[in-house]
Amino acid sequence: MEFFNQVSTSNNRENLQPDFQVSLRNILNGIKDNSFVNKEQPLEFFLQQINESLEQEIQARTALLNQKVHQLEQEINEYKKAEAIRQQTEQSFRRHNNALQQLVQSESLQYDDFPTAIKYVTEVASLGLNVDRVGVWLYTEDYTKIQCADLYERPNNFHRAGLELLVCDYPSYFQALKEEQVIAVPDVHQDPRTSEFSATYTLPLGISSMLDVRIWSRGKVIGVVCCEHLGSQRQWTLEEENFISSITEFVRLVIESSERKSVEAALAVSKNQFRLVVEQTGQLIYVYDLADRYIHWAGAIEEITGYTPDEWKQFDLATWEAHIEDEDRSKVMLMWASAIQSKSQYQIEYRLRKKDGSYIYVEDRGKFLVNQITGTDCIAGTMSNVSDRKTAEKALRQSEVQFRQQAQTLEKALRELQRTQTQMIQNEKMSSLGQLVAGVAHEINNPVNFIYGNITPANDYIQILFKLISLYQEHYPQPVPIIQEEIEAIDLEFVRQDLPKLLHSMKIGAERISQIVLSLRNFSRLDEAEYKAVDIHEGIDSTLLILRNRLKDKDDYPGIEVIKEYGNLPLVECYAGQLNQVFINILNNAIDVLEERDEKRSFHEIQQSPSIIRISTQMLNEHQITIKISDNGLGIPEKIKQLIFNPFFTTKPIGKGTGMGMSISYQIITKNHGGKFYCVSSSGQGTQFVIEIPLKQQLKFKIY
Numbered sequence: 001m002e003f004f005n006q007v008s009t010s011n012n013r014e015n016l017q018p019d020f021q022v023s024l025r026n027i028l029n030g031i032k033d034n035s036f037v038n039k040e041q042p043l044e045f046f047l048q049q050i051n052e053s054l055e056q057e058i059q060a061r062t063a064l065l066n067q068k069v070h071q072l073e074q075e076i077n078e079y080k081k082a083e084a085i086r087q088q089t090e091q092s093f094r095r096h097n098n099a100l101q102q103l104v105q106s107e108s109l110q111y112d113d114f115p116t117a118i119k120y121v122t123e124v125a126s127l128g129l130n131v132d133r134v135g136v137w138l139y140t141e142d143y144t145k146i147q148c149a150d151l152y153e154r155p156n157n158f159h160r161a162g163l164e165l166l167v168c169d170y171p172s173y174f175q176a177l178k179e180e181q182v183i184a185v186p187d188v189h190q191d192p193r194t195s196e197f198s199a200t201y202t203l204p205l206g207i208s209s210m211l212d213v214r215i216w217s218r219g220k221v222i223g224v225v226c227c228e229h230l231g232s233q234r235q236w237t238l239e240e241e242n243f244i245s246s247i248t249e250f251v252r253l254v255i256e257s258s259e260r261k262s263v264e265a266a267l268a269v270s271k272n273q274f275r276l277v278v279e280q281t282g283q284l285i286y287v288y289d290l291a292d293r294y295i296h297w298a299g300a301i302e303e304i305t306g307y308t309p310d311e312w313k314q315f316d317l318a319t320w321e322a323h324i325e326d327e328d329r330s331k332v333m334l335m336w337a338s339a340i341q342s343k344s345q346y347q348i349e350y351r352l353r354k355k356d357g358s359y360i361y362v363e364d365r366g367k368f369l370v371n372q373i374t375g376t377d378c379i380a381g382t383m384s385n386v387s388d389r390k391t392a393e394k395a396l397r398q399s400e401v402q403f404r405q406q407a408q409t410l411e412k413a414l415r416e417l418q419r420t421q422t423q424m425i426q427n428e429k430m431s432s433l434g435q436l437v438a439g440v441a442h443e444i445n446n447p448v449n450f451i452y453g454n455i456t457p458a459n460d461y462i463q464i465l466f467k468l469i470s471l472y473q474e475h476y477p478q479p480v481p482i483i484q485e486e487i488e489a490i491d492l493e494f495v496r497q498d499l500p501k502l503l504h505s506m507k508i509g510a511e512r513i514s515q516i517v518l519s520l521r522n523f524s525r526l527d528e529a530e531y532k533a534v535d536i537h538e539g540i541d542s543t544l545l546i547l548r549n550r551l552k553d554k555d556d557y558p559g560i561e562v563i564k565e566y567g568n569l570p571l572v573e574c575y576a577g578q579l580n581q582v583f584i585n586i587l588n589n590a591i592d593v594l595e596e597r598d599e600k601r602s603f604h605e606i607q608q609s610p611s612i613i614r615i616s617t618q619m620l621n622e623h624q625i626t627i628k629i630s631d632n633g634l635g636i637p638e639k640i641k642q643l644i645f646n647p648f649f650t651t652k653p654i655g656k657g658t659g660m661g662m663s664i665s666y667q668i669i670t671k672n673h674g675g676k677f678y679c680v681s682s683s684g685q686g687t688q689f690v691i692e693i694p695l696k697q698q699l700k701f702k703i704y
Helices: 002-013 020-032 041-106 113-131 171-179 195-206 238-259 263-278 300-307 317-322 326-342 387-475 481-490 494-522 537-545 574-599 603-608 659-670
Strands: 133-139 147-155 156-160 164-165 182-185 207-217 220-229 283-290 294-299 346-353 359-370 376-387 532-534 561-565 572-574 612-621 624-631 676-681 687-694
Touching: 020 147, 020 603, 041 238, 041 359, 041 376, 113 147, 113 220, 113 283, 133 207, 147 220, 171 182, 171 195, 171 220, 195 220, 207 238, 220 238, 238 359, 283 300, 294 300, 300 317, 300 376, 317 326, 326 359, 326 376, 359 387, 387 494, 481 494, 481 624, 532 537, 537 574, 537 612, 537 624, 572 574, 572 687, 574 612, 574 624, 574 659, 574 687, 659 676
Parallel strands: 561 612
Antiparallel strands: 133 147, 133 220, 147 156, 147 164, 182 207, 207 220, 283 294, 283 376, 346 359, 359 376, 532 572, 612 624, 624 687, 676 687
C-alpha cells in the first residue's frame, strides 16, 4: 500500500489533465480500500488503464508542444520579414528625408522662376522615390484638359513639357482622380483606373506601375504629381505615398508663389506652407537674421529638444549656445563665425542638451543667405538627431579596432610560422649537406692518405732499382740481344727521366686532394655546435675553394676575379658552420648576378671590364670585426633592397632560388651572433653586403 500512496502523492504534484487526475484517484482509492479486491478484473487491468491514460496525456502534451514550436517558428519568420521590411523602410525614409531636406534648403523654390523650380522638384522627387519618371500635370481652367508642366526622365536626365491629355479620353482615370487623393497602382495594365492608358501611353513606354497624388491649392484640385515606374511591377508603400504627398505640398508652394502678385503676400503664404511641410521632415529648422539677431524656429522642435515649440521659440543665440555641450561649444561658435565671415555653407555635429538634461548628437547644416525681400543677411539651417548613427559608428569603430588587432596578431603569427618553417627546412638541408660533405671527406681522406704515405717509399724503391740498372749497364755494357731489344722497346732512358716526374705529380695531386678534404671538413663544421674561436679567413677560403668551379675561366668567357683584402684579425668566437653558410649564400648570389650580366656581354667587353668579387676584413673596433663582400654587378634597386631579407623573397627564376638564403643569413648574424647584417647598393653601382659581429659573445642567443 505504501507504493500506491507514493503514486497518489506523486500524481497530486503533477500538472495532469483534470479528467485523468480524477480517474487515477478513483482507481487508487479503490485499490487502497480493497473495493476492487476479489473483483473479476485483475490488478494489471487497472495498471493498464493508468498506463493508457499516461500515454494519452503525453501525446496531448506533445501535440501542444509541437503546436507551440510551429507557432514560434511562424513568429520568427514573421519577425525576419518585419525586420527586412523595417530596414527597407528605414532606407526609404532616409532617402525621403534627404530629398525633403534638399527642397527645404533650396533657394530655387523661393527665388527661381516657375519652370526652373518645378524641374528641381521633379528631379529631387525622382531621386527620393527612386523612380524613373516624375511629372507634374495641371488642369486647364475649364478642367477639360490636363497639361504637363514638367516630366523628368531620370534614365536620360531629360525634361519635357507641353504634353496634353483630354479628360474625356480617359474617363475612368479622371473619375478616380476626383474621388481619391492617392492613386497607387502596382499593375497599370490590369487596374481599371489606368488600363485605358495601356495602348497609347504606358505599354509603349514600358510603364508598369504608377503612383499619382492630387495637388490641392486654395481648396480645389489643380493637378496631379505622377510617378511612373518602368520594368517589373512595384508595390507602393504608405511611406512612399506620404513622401509624394509632401512633394505635392512643395509643388503647391511653387505654384502659389509664382501666382502671387506682391512680394509680401508671397512671403506670408510661403512661410506658412513652408512650416507645414518641414514639420513632417523630423528636423528642426531655423533662420537666423543677422540684422535683428532673431532666430525663427520651425519643424520637429519638441521631438529633438524636448521643449514645446512655444518654449523653444523664445530661445535666442545665447540660450542656444548654452545648450551646446561644453567641449563642443567653442568649435561650433568658431565654425559659425567662419561661415558668417566667408558667407559659405557649413556642416557640423555636436552634442545638444535636451530639456530633461540628457544629451543627443545633432547634425547641423546651414548656409549663408541674403534675404531677397529685406536685403538683410541671414543663416538658414537644419538640425537632425543623429544619436543612433553615432552609436552605430562607435560600435563599428570598436569592431574595426578588434578586427585590426586580430589581423595584426594573425600576420605576426604567420611571419613567425614562415620564419620557423624556413629555419627548419634550411637546418635540415644544411645538416644533411654537412653530413654528406663530412662523409665524402672522410671516405676520400683514407685512400688519399694511403696513396700519399706510399709515394715517398715508392720513390726510394725506384731510385734503388735505377741504381741497380746503372750498375748492370756499367759492368755489362753489352747485354744479350733479347735484353737490348727490350731496352729499346720500353725506352729505358725516357722511363728513368719521366718516372720521378710522375711520382712528383702524384704527390702534388695527393696534397691537393688533402687540401680539398680539409676544406670540406672545415666548411661542414659538424663538430662545432657551440661557440668556438676560429679563424674567419679559413672559413672564407674554404668557401671559395668549394665555389672554385664557378669562379674559374669558362670556354666562352673569362672567370670571376676574387680580390681578398684580409686584415689582421684575431680568432673570433662564433658558430663557424653557420658563418660559412652565410658566406656561401652571399658569394653564390654575387656569382649569379655577375654570370647573368656576363651572358649579355661579349668576350672582349668582359676582358675590358672583368667581373670582380672583393672580400675585405678588418677590425671595426676593439670588440667587433667587419666583413665586407662586394661585387661590381648591376646593383639592387631601392624598392627590392628593402625586401631582400624577407622570407621567400627572390628575384630568381622558378627552380633557381627559394628566397630563403638571405633571410636565414640575416637570422644567423643578428639573432645567433648578436651582430648586424645590411646591404649597401644602388642600381648600376654594384652591391656590398656588410657583416658586423663581436669578437666574443657575451650572451647566448637562440640557435635557429
